[in-house]
Amino acid sequence: MARKKSPPKKKQAPSRSWGSALWPPFVVLASIGILLATMYTVYLDHRVRSQFEGARWSLPAKVYARPMEIYPGLRLKQKVLVEELNRLGYRSVAALSGPGTYVDSKDNLKVITRQFRFWDGLQPEKQLQINFASDRVSKLIDLANDKEGHITRLDPLLIGSIYPVKGEDRILLRISEVPELLIDGLMAVEDRDFRGHFGVDPKSIIRAVFVNLKAGRVVQGGSTLTQQLVKNFFLTRDRTITRKIKEAIMAVLLELHYSKDEILEAYLNEVYLGQDGARAIHGFGLASHYYFNKPLSELRVEEVALLVGMVKGPSFYDPRRRLERATQRRNTALEMFVNEGLIEVESLDARKKKSLGVVKQPPQGTTHFPAFVDLVRRQLRGHYREADLTSEGLQIFTTLDPRTQQEAEKQLKTHLNVLEKSRGLPSGKLEAAAVITSVDGGEVLALVGGRDTSYAGFNRALDARRPIGSLVKPAVYLTALSRPHRYSLVTLLNDEALYLIQPNGDPWEPKNYDKEYHGDEVPLYISLAKSYNVSTVRLGLDVGIPSVVETLNKLGLKGKPMAVPSLALGAFEMAPLEVAQIYNTLATGGYYTPLLSIREVLSKNSEPLSRYPLRLRQAYDDGPVYILNWAMEQVMRAGTGKSAYSQISKDINLAGKTGTTDDLRDSWFAGYSGNRLGVVWVGRDDNSPAKLSGATGALQIWSRIMAQLELESFEPNMPDNVVMIPLDPGEIEHDDEDCDQRMNFPFIRGTVDEDIEPCEEGSRRDSKSTGNWLLDLFR
Amino acid sequence: MIGNILAYTSAACLFMAVGGCAVFQGSISRSPASTQPDATVNERYDSDGELSSGDSASIMKSGPAVQALINQANDHIANEDFQNAAVTLERALRIESKNPELYSRLAGVMLLQGQPDEAESLAKRSNSLSEKRPDLQYKNWTIISRALRSRGENASADAAEMRANQLKRLAGE
Numbered sequence: 001m002a003r004k005k006s007p008p009k010k011k012q013a014p015s016r017s018w019g020s021a022l023w024p025p026f027v028v029l030a031s032i033g034i035l036l037a038t039m040y041t042v043y044l045d046h047r048v049r050s051q052f053e054g055a056r057w058s059l060p061a062k063v064y065a066r067p068m069e070i071y072p073g074l075r076l077k078q079k080v081l082v083e084e085l086n087r088l089g090y091r092s093v094a095a096l097s098g099p100g101t102y103v104d105s106k107d108n109l110k111v112i113t114r115q116f117r118f119w120d121g122l123q124p125e126k127q128l129q130i131n132f133a134s135d136r137v138s139k140l141i142d143l144a145n146d147k148e149g150h151i152t153r154l155d156p157l158l159i160g161s162i163y164p165v166k167g168e169d170r171i172l173l174r175i176s177e178v179p180e181l182l183i184d185g186l187m188a189v190e191d192r193d194f195r196g197h198f199g200v201d202p203k204s205i206i207r208a209v210f211v212n213l214k215a216g217r218v219v220q221g222g223s224t225l226t227q228q229l230v231k232n233f234f235l236t237r238d239r240t241i242t243r244k245i246k247e248a249i250m251a252v253l254l255e256l257h258y259s260k261d262e263i264l265e266a267y268l269n270e271v272y273l274g275q276d277g278a279r280a281i282h283g284f285g286l287a288s289h290y291y292f293n294k295p296l297s298e299l300r301v302e303e304v305a306l307l308v309g310m311v312k313g314p315s316f317y318d319p320r321r322r323l324e325r326a327t328q329r330r331n332t333a334l335e336m337f338v339n340e341g342l343i344e345v346e347s348l349d350a351r352k353k354k355s356l357g358v359v360k361q362p363p364q365g366t367t368h369f370p371a372f373v374d375l376v377r378r379q380l381r382g383h384y385r386e387a388d389l390t391s392e393g394l395q396i397f398t399t400l401d402p403r404t405q406q407e408a409e410k411q412l413k414t415h416l417n418v419l420e421k422s423r424g425l426p427s428g429k430l431e432a433a434a435v436i437t438s439v440d441g442g443e444v445l446a447l448v449g450g451r452d453t454s455y456a457g458f459n460r461a462l463d464a465r466r467p468i469g470s471l472v473k474p475a476v477y478l479t480a481l482s483r484p485h486r487y488s489l490v491t492l493l494n495d496e497a498l499y500l501i502q503p504n505g506d507p508w509e510p511k512n513y514d515k516e517y518h519g520d521e522v523p524l525y526i527s528l529a530k531s532y533n534v535s536t537v538r539l540g541l542d543v544g545i546p547s548v549v550e551t552l553n554k555l556g557l558k559g560k561p562m563a564v565p566s567l568a569l570g571a572f573e574m575a576p577l578e579v580a581q582i583y584n585t586l587a588t589g590g591y592y593t594p595l596l597s598i599r600e601v602l603s604k605n606s607e608p609l610s611r612y613p614l615r616l617r618q619a620y621d622d623g624p625v626y627i628l629n630w631a632m633e634q635v636m637r638a639g640t641g642k643s644a645y646s647q648i649s650k651d652i653n654l655a656g657k658t659g660t661t662d663d664l665r666d667s668w669f670a671g672y673s674g675n676r677l678g679v680v681w682v683g684r685d686d687n688s689p690a691k692l693s694g695a696t697g698a699l700q701i702w703s704r705i706m707a708q709l710e711l712e713s714f715e716p717n718m719p720d721n722v723v724m725i726p727l728d729p730g731e732i733e734h735d736d737e738d739c740d741q742r743m744n745f746p747f748i749r750g751t752v753d754e755d756i757e758p759c760e761e762g763s764r765r766d767s768k769s770t771g772n773w774l775l776d777l778f779r
Numbered sequence: 780m781i782g783n784i785l786a787y788t789s790a791a792c793l794f795m796a797v798g799g800c801a802v803f804q805g806s807i808s809r810s811p812a813s814t815q816p817d818a819t820v821n822e823r824y825d826s827d828g829e830l831s832s833g834d835s836a837s838i839m840k841s842g843p844a845v846q847a848l849i850n851q852a853n854d855h856i857a858n859e860d861f862q863n864a865a866v867t868l869e870r871a872l873r874i875e876s877k878n879p880e881l882y883s884r885l886a887g888v889m890l891l892q893g894q895p896d897e898a899e900s901l902a903k904r905s906n907s908l909s910e911k912r913p914d915l916q917y918k919n920w921t922i923i924s925r926a927l928r929s930r931g932e933n934a935s936a937d938a939a940e941m942r943a944n945q946l947k948r949l950a951g952e
Contacts, residue, residue, distance in 0.1 A: 069870070069874065071843070073842050074874075119866055120863045150844050150846070151874075438873070440872065440877065443873075591904055591907075600866075611862070613865060614865075616900050617896075618904070719907065
């Protein structure tokens with residue numbers, strides 16, 4: 001393009017002084033140029049330093065499951081321990097070889113645990129032998145000194161990260177934590193003179209230019225690790241000459257201010273190594289988990305070589321999609337390792353033949369358990385800002401028990417299918433939710449938000465608020481039983497037809513599930529065990545509906561449902577987790593413990609930040625709760641819950657209650673053993689009839705989940721103010737002649753004639769065998 | 780305020796192993812508070828030899844894992860690290876969730892941490908699980924009485940203390 005140069009200015013000003021002649025324009029321009037370049041360099045310098053020294057990376061919060069505790073006496077099948085170790089990425093080996101390996105033999109397992117920093121300090125790696133006998137841990141031996149140990153815990157499973165919708169993820173490493181082979185190997189492959197150059201490496205640039213000219217295209221970059229870091233850290237990805245210059249300047253500046261180790265550490269954490277959907281995999285720490293499901297320190301030589309080789313092009317050499325290419329690249333890296341003397345040449349051929357060792361399914365970045373992590377996130381709200389959760393690298397230690405969670409998911413999914421098939425229901429329409437807690441301590445061990453457990457959407461366990469039906473009845477009966485001079489388990493209730501005008505003017509005639517009335521002499525505990533509706537409404541009206549609401553609030557219900565007669569039949573809505581909260585208070589004998597999903601939060605450097613300690617308060621008199629629990633055991637032994645015992649051993653006492661709503665829309669079950677509480681809801685998202693009662697739907701799933709857990713029998717301590725009285729359940733009166741015909745009923749002391757010897761001192765377990773006569777009696 | 784701390788200490792000290800308690804007592808006795816009237820109460824509980832024997836008898840009921848954690852918790856208490864003492868006792872409670880001993884110890888730690896409400900609740904929970912354990916119930920009622928007194932509920936505190944003393948006699952029998 002022809003362009004007329006503007007006439008030189010000096011010719012326009014011939015009469016200027018000598019001084020101006022001494023400052024020819026090109027000098028001025030050059031000076032300005034130097035000044036600008038200096039200013040620009042100062043600006044870049046500022047940028048390099050402030051960005052490098054500030055929070056270098058935004059780190060998503062890491063969410064951990066509970067650590068598994070191992071101690072002699074623990075009920076634990078060897079197979080279950082092996083499953084846990086596999087989840088954690090421990091490798092089964094022939095002989096122990098470093099942390100994260102185990103040897104599984106008959107009746108014992110040897111393992112080297114990984115070190116881990118818990119809230120209460122560092123637990124170093126340990127070499128242990130765990131002996132098993134009759135599905136229990138019988139011995140725990142520290143192989144370092146051959147001493148018997150009392151207790152140890154494994155490192156906790158990382159169950160997910162909390163990070164922004166589209167974002168980078170990484171596991172930060174200190175350079176001291178990175179295996180030497182990886183560092184030396186990285187230099188061998190990417191930047192042989194890293195320790196010697198000053199940020200840019202003229203030799204390698206010249207070599208690259210030469211190679212590229214010869215090839216006629218860019219085949220080799222001359223970038224040092226420092227330049228690569230600058231590129232990833234500060235600059236865009238485009239390949240322009242100005243960007244190249246900027247990169248070189250910044251690389252030199254970086255080297256001026258920081259040591260080689262600092263630069264290397266930043267590189268190791270920054271380097272991009274893959275893409276998992278919207279999540280970018282950064283740094284070798286995370287890449288090691290993403291590709292091999294184990295920490296960097298446990299990688300084998302060939303695995304290190306693969307990661308180092310992949311730096312050149314993580315998607316081009318993606319080992320999951322480009323197996324052959326990735327293998328070739330790994331082998332090239334291995335050859336470079338040999339050339340640099342990092343590994344022996346003799347081993348090369350054998351190493352080249354090894355498989356890549358990449359795990360098929362990458363450990364889920366977000367989480368395998370989105371419903372549970374959703375609960376964690378909500379419980380953290382108010383304590384932490386969303387921005388802190390996604391950027392500060394917090395470590396969140398939760399209460400999730402991975403095995404309980406997996407069993408809950410599996411049983412729920414499997415049995416929903418079975419229910420749909422066996423009952424001729426349309427396939428895939430039923431939905432369900434489940435909550436499992438630890439009873440004491442109020443820890444949420446598992447939470448299932450729907451039958452698609454990997455879907456992070458509608459969380460039914462927290463948000464599906466449905467009428468609870470008969471699940472409310474324990475609150476009605478507890479209200480009555482806390483007036484011991486008026487009500488006991490054997491108080492006769494009236495189950496005859498009832499006609500009411502509701503506060504809104506509508507008539508209401510409650511019906512029983514079996515469409516029959518059961519007369520005016522139904523013992524209170526039978527009415528609960530058989531879940532009779534009419535007698536329950538009468539009882540609710542008698543004690544006062546507002547009193548029932550008060551009971552619900554004491555047990556842990558946060559809202560105030562309308563105090564109308566239909567409340568006695570559960571015509572108000574609750575989410576499964578809220579139901580779990582109320583039933584948990586019953587399961588502990590009247591002690592309210594807020595349900596928690598988090599134990600502790602630590603900073604990224606493992607400094608304790610906040611703790612969610614055990615909190616409890618007595619919410620209800622223990623006497624009436626004890627008596628109610630006795631009746632809820634009858635629900636399981638002889639009432640609507642008895643089919644649970646087709647799945648669960650009869651030696652385990654259970655207490656619980658079914659719930660069914662109008663037109664069989666919602667099917668509920670809530671119940672507990674001594675150590676586990678479960679709430680299950682089954683229904684449809686469109687709220688059309690599920691065609692299942694509490695017993696035919698939710699209970700079936702509940703029992704199958706519970707049957708997979710290590711259950712302790714429900715054996716509440718009898719409070720001082722309770723006395724057992726032997727009664728003939730047929731007569732509902734004292735009969736001290738024949739113990740076989742009698743059964744011990746709990747009463748509040750001072751409200752009954754106590755002059756009868758109990759049949760079995762201190763025992764209330766003879767109720768176990770009562771199923772048959774109860775059935776006969778109140779058919 | 781200092782009186783309260785002393786009260787917490789004296790009650791909570793009932794629950795420590797002898798060694799741990801001695802260390803803790805050492806640090807307390809250096810404080811000027813030991814000259815205050817409360818000190819008599821302090822001495823009364825501290826010099827109780829019978830109690831420590833009752834204590835060790837009940838410890839026998841905990842499994843070895845829990846016992847190991849109780850020892851760890853005592854070490855934390857000896858180092859005045861009450862937070863980690865609580866963490867360790869909660870860890871033990873996950874193993875033996877109905878062990879009244881653990882609730883009682885945790886109640887003691889809450890008292891040391893200046894959380895009388897939590898201490899009272901945990902002591903009551905311990906009582907609800909310690910049928911036929913007057914030794915433990917005595918400790919729990921002592922804690923309850925301390926907690927009540929620190930809230931200024933002196934009449935209830937007196938009643939609780941009476942109950943504690945009755946149980947102490949019962950435990951001695």
